[in-house]
Amino acid sequence: ETGVVGSDYVCSHPPYKPLLVSASPLVIYLEGFLTAQERSHLKAVSEGKFAHSAVTGDGKAARHVARTSQSAYVPRDAVLHCIEERAAAFQGYDVVREQLEPIQLVKYGVGEQYHIHTDWIARPAEQVMHATAEGGGNRLSSFFAYVDVGNETTGGGTQFPLLDAPKNEAWCTRGLVDCDAPWTDGLTFRPVAGNAIFWRNLKVDGDVKTGVNEGDYRTLHAGLPIGSGNKIGLNIWTREGILSEEARGPEFYPDV
Ligand SMILES: O=C(O)CCC(=O)C(=O)O
Numbered sequence: 001e002t003g004v005v006g007s008d009y010v011c012s013h014p015p016y017k018p019l020l021v022s023a024s025p026l027v028i029y030l031e032g033f034l035t036a037q038e039r040s041h042l043k044a045v046s047e048g049k050f051a052h053s054a055v056t057g058d059g060k061a062a063r064h065v066a067r068t069s070q071s072a073y074v075p076r077d078a079v080l081h082c083i084e085e086r087a088a089a090f091q092g093y094d095v096v097r098e099q100l101e102p103i104q105l106v107k108y109g110v111g112e113q114y115h116i117h118t119d120w121i122a123r124p125a126e127q128v129m130h131a132t133a134e135g136g137g138n139r140l141s142s143f144f145a146y147v148d149v150g151n152e153t154t155g156g157g158t159q160f161p162l163l164d165a166p167k168n169e170a171w172c173t174r175g176l177v178d179c180d181a182p183w184t185d186g187l188t189f190r191p192v193a194g195n196a197i198f199w200r201n202l203k204v205d206g207d208v209k210t211g212v213n214e215g216d217y218r219t220l221h222a223g224l225p226i227g228s229g230n231k232i233g234l235n236i237w238t239r240e241g242i243l244s245e246e247a248r249g250p251e252f253y254p255d256v
């Protein structure tokens with residue numbers, strides 16, 4: 001599990017380009033969010049760590065039919081720390097790194113997919129581990145970044161069936177959005193290594209009485225099946241509040 005960066009590694013953020021996709025729900029496309037070096041490092045440190053895992057919130061470690069991909073958590077080394085900093089900073093001064101769940105990698109082979117779901121937790125907080133205010137609350141936002149996409153990869157898009165595809169042709173010609181899909185399928189991003197999608201999971205106008213921000217169903221999405229090739233993606237989920245040290249895991253691994 002040795003990575004590709006040496007002990008002389010210094011965190012530096014690439015000049016990624018944010019492109020607004022939707023104002024409500026808030027969806028922002030981030031071109032060049034991960035560098036080539038970060039992507040190679042993530043691939044190297046996650047090798048051999050992938051396993052079929054449960055979908056958060058169902059409380060049991062059974063393999064879930066909704067998700068045939070494999071997941072891996074990687075230690076928070078200097079590179080991960082750097083990516084966490086970037087993800088927190090993007091969300092303004094009111095979001096701190098301690099609100100981020102440990103970064104999760106997901107790997108898909110041919111035919112593997114993640115059926116339609118929301119990243120926010122739909123069940124009452126009391127029923128779901130860690131979703132209580134003390135546990136960090138619900139998932140405020142998501143980043144899904146493409147870490148590795150094989151040259152021959154077909155399929156594997158990230159589909160938001162309830163959103164409209166942006167109108168400008170540039171999204172199609174630049175290969176960011178799948179414009180061959182029927183418009184009734186909503187919005188499908190093509191997997192492009194290094195790029196990321198950011199969206200807000202919760203509605204902004206919380207319940208006046210309870211102060212609870214409801215999950216926004218318009219953020220329903222799926223990882224479409226891979227036709228050929230493979231895909232590795234990365235999830236960064238930001239909670240409404242600070243996560244416990246237990247949920248965050250060790251803050252820093254000295255070895256890069
Ligand atoms: O694979 C994708 O395109 C989306 C994955 C996803 O939504 C997730 O892991 O929560």
Ligand SMILES: [Fe+2]
Pocket residue numbers: 117118119221
């Ligand atoms: Fe998701």
